[in-house]
Amino acid sequence: MRVPEILETEVDVVVVGAGSTGGMAALSARQAGATVALVDKAGIYRSGCGAAGEDHFVAVLELGEDWDTPEAFLRWYNGLTQGLCNPKVVENSFLRHIRWLVSYLEDLGIPMRLGREGDGYIRTGSYSAPGRYWINFDGRDLPPRVAAEARKAGVAFFPKRAVTDLLVEEDRLAGLLAVEYRTGRLHLFRCKAVVLGTGNVCRMYDNPSGEPFNLWNSPFNTGLGHKVAFEAGAKVANMEFIGFNITPKNFGSPGLAGLMGMGAHIVNAAGERIVFKYHPLGEKGPRWALCQAVYWETKEGRGPCYIDARHLAEADMEHLLTRLLPVDKKSFNDYLRQKGLDLRKDLLEVEVTGGEIPAMVGQLSGILVDESMSTTLPGLYAAGGCALAMGSLSGSMCGGITAGRSAAAFAARAGSPPEPRRAHLEELASRALAPMERKQDGISFREFEDKLRQIMSRYVGVGRTAKGLTTAIEELSWLEGMVPRLQAADGHELMRCLEARELLAVSRMIARGALVREESRFGLSHYRGDFPEPREEWHKSILQQKVGGSVEISFQPPYAL
Amino acid sequence: MAAVIDEECCTGCGACEAACPGDVIYMDHERGVAVVRYPDECWFCCSCRLECPRDCISIVFPMSIVP
Numbered sequence: 001m002r003v004p005e006i007l008e009t010e011v012d013v014v015v016v017g018a019g020s021t022g023g024m025a026a027l028s029a030r031q032a033g034a035t036v037a038l039v040d041k042a043g044i045y046r047s048g049c050g051a052a053g054e055d056h057f058v059a060v061l062e063l064g065e066d067w068d069t070p071e072a073f074l075r076w077y078n079g080l081t082q083g084l085c086n087p088k089v090v091e092n093s094f095l096r097h098i099r100w101l102v103s104y105l106e107d108l109g110i111p112m113r114l115g116r117e118g119d120g121y122i123r124t125g126s127y128s129a130p131g132r133y134w135i136n137f138d139g140r141d142l143p144p145r146v147a148a149e150a151r152k153a154g155v156a157f158f159p160k161r162a163v164t165d166l167l168v169e170e171d172r173l174a175g176l177l178a179v180e181y182r183t184g185r186l187h188l189f190r191c192k193a194v195v196l197g198t199g200n201v202c203r204m205y206d207n208p209s210g211e212p213f214n215l216w217n218s219p220f221n222t223g224l225g226h227k228v229a230f231e232a233g234a235k236v237a238n239m240e241f242i243g244f245n246i247t248p249k250n251f252g253s254p255g256l257a258g259l260m261g262m263g264a265h266i267v268n269a270a271g272e273r274i275v276f277k278y279h280p281l282g283e284k285g286p287r288w289a290l291c292q293a294v295y296w297e298t299k300e301g302r303g304p305c306y307i308d309a310r311h312l313a314e315a316d317m318e319h320l321l322t323r324l325l326p327v328d329k330k331s332f333n334d335y336l337r338q339k340g341l342d343l344r345k346d347l348l349e350v351e352v353t354g355g356e357i358p359a360m361v362g363q364l365s366g367i368l369v370d371e372s373m374s375t376t377l378p379g380l381y382a383a384g385g386c387a388l389a390m391g392s393l394s395g396s397m398c399g400g401i402t403a404g405r406s407a408a409a410f411a412a413r414a415g416s417p418p419e420p421r422r423a424h425l426e427e428l429a430s431r432a433l434a435p436m437e438r439k440q441d442g443i444s445f446r447e448f449e450d451k452l453r454q455i456m457s458r459y460v461g462v463g464r465t466a467k468g469l470t471t472a473i474e475e476l477s478w479l480e481g482m483v484p485r486l487q488a489a490d491g492h493e494l495m496r497c498l499e500a501r502e503l504l505a506v507s508r509m510i511a512r513g514a515l516v517r518e519e520s521r522f523g524l525s526h527y528r529g530d531f532p533e534p535r536e537e538w539h540k541s542i543l544q545q546k547v548g549g550s551v552e553i554s555f556q557p558p559y560a561l
Numbered sequence: 562m563a564a565v566i567d568e569e570c571c572t573g574c575g576a577c578e579a580a581c582p583g584d585v586i587y588m589d590h591e592r593g594v595a596v597v598r599y600p601d602e603c604w605f606c607c608s609c610r611l612e613c614p615r616d617c618i619s620i621v622f623p624m625s626i627v628p
Contacts, residue, residue, distance in 0.1 A: 042582040046608040051582040053611075140611060160584070182584075209625045213583070213602045220583045220604070250626045252605075330607030334620045338627045492584055492599065 006429065007180075010190040011035040011156070012411035013404070014176060016163050016225065018147065019048020019218075020393050021197030021384030021400040027150040028404030029195070034411050036155045036404075037189055039178055041162040041495055042220065045144040048199050049218045049359060049385070050393050053140035055327035056257055057112070058133050058361055058394045059098050063119065067131025070095040074561060076130050077390070080286060080362040082521075083558030084238060084541050085388055089399075092371040093383065094390045097398040102135070108145045111138040114323055122319070124261030127361065128286045134261055136319070138327055139393065146397075161187055162495045164432040166194065166228040166380070167425070169418040173379040176228070177428055179498070181491040184436065186429050192379060192414040193407035196367065197400055198225030199385035201506045203449065203499075205242075205354030206457040208250060212449065215252040216245050216329075216353055222499040223357070223506035225386035229367045230505065234375040235545045237388045237556070238365040239506070240513030241525040242461075243358030244291040249304075249349040251335050258324035260284065262316050264309040266293060267347070268302040286362065288523035295352045295462065295524055306347035317344055352524070354453075355461055357506065359385025361392045364522065368543060373403035376545070379414065381407045388541075435488035435497040442487020445496040451479060452503055460511050465530045469515040476508050513542050516553055563603030563621070564610065568594045570617035577609035577618060 012034035015026040026038040040047050060073045067073075073095065078087050106112050113120030114136055123132035151157060161178040167188075168174060175190040201223035202215045213219040230236055246256050246266070260283050268274050278293040279285035294305045309317065321343065325332040341348060357365055366388040373381045373389070383399030385391045390399065435442070459472035483501060488494040519535035520527045541556040564586070566577070573593035578586045586609060587598045597603065610618040 042584060043579045046580045046612070047582050051580075052606045052608045159579075211601070211623070211625055213604055214626060215604070218582060218604065218606075219602070251622075329605070330611065331605040331620045331622075334605075335622065335627065338622055495584065 004184070004186060006186040006188050006425070008188045008190065009037060011037045012191060013193045013195065013407045014039060014189045014191045015195045015197060015404070016176070017048060017197035017199060018042070018044040019197060019199055019384070020050045020396040021199070021403070022195070023143065023146040023150055024397045024400030025195040025197055025383065025404035025407070026155045027146065027153055028401045029408040030150065030153045030155045032405050032408035034408035037158055037191070038150065038155050039158045039161050039163060039189065041160065041181070043159045044157045045147045047143070049221065050139070050143060051218065052330050053142050053327060054393045055136060055139060055324045056393070057102070057135040057137050057139065058392050059102055059135050060095060060133065061099060061102065061121070065131060072130060073133065077362070078559070078561050080128065081364055082539065083560065084364050085390070086371070086559050087561055088371040089369060089389045093373065093399040093402040094395050097401045098394060101394065101397055101401070105142065108149065110142050110145065114138065125284065126257045126261045128281050128284060134257060136324060138323065140327060158187070162498050163224055163228065164498060165428045166232045167420045168232050169420060172418050173377065174418045174420045177425065177432070179432055179494065181495040184433070184491055188420065188425065190417050190420070192411040192417050194380050195403045195407050196225035196229060196380070196382040196386055197384050197396070198223070200359035200391065201226060201357040201503070204356065204453065204456050204503050204507050205461060206453050207252060207354040208351050209252070212453065215356070216247050216254045217356060217359065221385070223502040225382060226367060226509065227502045227505035229375055229377070229380060229382060230509065230544070230546055232377055232380065233546055234377045234380060235368040235543045236366065236509055237368045237541045237543050238513065239357070239509040239544065240517050240542065241364040241522055242355035242510060243360065243363070244355055244524050245287065245353045246290055246294050246350045247353050248335060249351055252353065253329040253332055253335065255325050255328050255332060256287065256290070258320060258328055259307055259309060260290070262309070262312060262320050262324070264307050264312065266290065266350070267306050267308050268297045269304055270302065274305065287360070288525055291352050292523035294350060304349050307350050308347055309343045310345065354457065357510070359391035359396065361390065361395065363391045364388070364525070372406040373399060374406060379410055432498065433494070434484065435486040436494050438485070438487040441485070443482060443485050445486060445488070445493060445500045448479070448482060448486060448500045449503060452500070452507060455479070456507050460507070460514055462524045462527055464514050464526070464528050466515060469511055472511045473508070473515065476504065476511060479504055509544055512544060512551065516542050563600035563605065564597050565619050565621050566595050566597060567617045570615055571595055572615065574614065576612040576614060580608040580612040582606065582608055
């Protein structure tokens with residue numbers, strides 16, 4: 001095909017993804033003196049999992065209680081992740097910036113203090129934490145406010161651009177290629193450093209409602225960062241650990257932290273509280289233990305399971321229904337209303353979601369980064385949900401600050417980026433645009449993705465075996481062969497075809513890692529029926545790296561404090 | 562069903578299109594209204610509803626979700 005003209009922009013730093021990580025990364029890199037482009041396939045002002053704002057902000061404020069210190073948090077976090085997430089990463093991002101970030105958001109006018117007493121913070125605890133690290137706040141305006149600050153600081157915005165590839169010339173980062181998909185124009189960004197803030201990875205597994213976009217995290221997060229980093233030679237870690245959540249029946253919505261934080265219970269069909277059977281902390285245990293409880297109760301014939309919040313005091317219920325649930329998911333109350341449910345009187349039927357590579361407190365997998373948020377490829381940085389770092393809104397924002405500053409510092413000492421080879425660029429461009437060129441006998445992104453979800457749900461979900469994983473790897477490899485047949489009728493479908501490629505790339509990482517890890521760990525996250533218990537020799541991270549045409553596996557022992 | 566835009570109410574300002582994180586909403590420039598072009602891909606996140614200056618957007622769940 002004839003490759004159309006390619007637009008060019010040259011800056012010091014390109015930030016990919018304008019969600020909670022990317023917004024702060026772009027602002028921080030710009031404030032550190034770099035010229036910055038912020039690129040996103042959506043708009044810039046509302047993007048990523050927190051597009052419409054969130055209700056919880058994990059924070060250590062050092063206000064006097066013994067759990068409210070960096071040391072106590074780090075001790076807990078290292079236990080929660082079993083040492084698989086580098087504590088220096090958490091220390092140099094979240095713990096370094098969190099107090100400043102909370103006051104910065106207050107200065108921007110974000111309501112952080114919803115309480116009437118004392119300092120005004122309402123803080124709750126969830127997921128086995130030793131204290132009340134979750135500030136209940138009203139984050140609906142947070143994404144556009146931070147984006148406006150980035151724009152004011154001079155960050156250049158490039159919305160509606162789907163990034164297709166990172167450009168690496170002789171082991172040096174040269175920039176990246178994107179498609180302005182609504183017009184079909186190609187856009188080359190030449191730069192010295194890149195920050196990936198592309199979040200978690202969803203849409204790889206069937207979900208109970210059968211609606212692939214009806215997910216608790218953003219269905220538009222499809223693994224771009226993981227894919228391009230891996231292809232450029234960066235290492236990824238622990239991809240076999242997928243995450244689950246408990247959501248209202250058929251409704252992909254977060255809200256569990258709020259419900260558990262306020263003291264709701266999880267019960268089975270007989271009305272028995274079930275989580276204590278699976279974890280000594282019950283509903284205050286880690287998220288994976290809650291999922292395990294609902295999963296097995298249902299599988300073993302004691303379901304359906306419910307969240308019971310009927311015993312909450314009226315003030316707590318009011319807070320939950322007006323401040324937490326409808327902020328965490330803006331359509332939560334629409335769901336309750338259209339179902340005719342009143343949490344004061346009714347049980348809320350819940351279910352375990354499909355898997356995803358999650359972005360949360362205690363996430364275990366992602367692109368491997370050091371404490372400067374540098375990947376193993378010089379000039380390439382990653383933070384938030386796509387990195388093996390602390391996710392969640394506040395963890396991602398703090399990681400973005402560290403990554404943005406590191407990228408600006410790298411750019412300041414780097415020479416001009418190498419010139420991308422024209423022939424290579426045109427090859428990548430023509431591959432990216434191929435679905436638009438195909439006019440017949442193609443397959444739609446939806447058909448392709450449905451096949452992907454079928455394979456992943458059957459063999460790489462809960463209950464894995466060597467035999468099943470080997471089958472999955474073969475079938476995913478067959479699906480890779482179908483990529484050239486993807487067909488798009490318009491720019492929107494082209495963007496979805498690019499997402500389908502990303503989903504496949506991440507799915508292959510998950511299946512590969514799951515076959516290597518011959519044990520079970522973190523409940524449903526990696527449950528091997530042929531190795532049903534954790535094994536001490538496997539208490540380590542599994543790293544994957546593309547070297548030449550093949551993938552090398554290596555290991556990283558758990559981090560001690 | 563998904564996000565539903567009341568066309569009588571919509572002035573075609575484009576705020577919802579710009580806010581949608583999924584490229585699900587497009588402007589119909591001829592009719593001067595916003596259209597939910599890909600309802601199957603709606604995340605029910607309500608970014609559009611938050612940004613609509615005239616409160617023209619409601620959420621209607623498909624029957625696979627409610628009841």
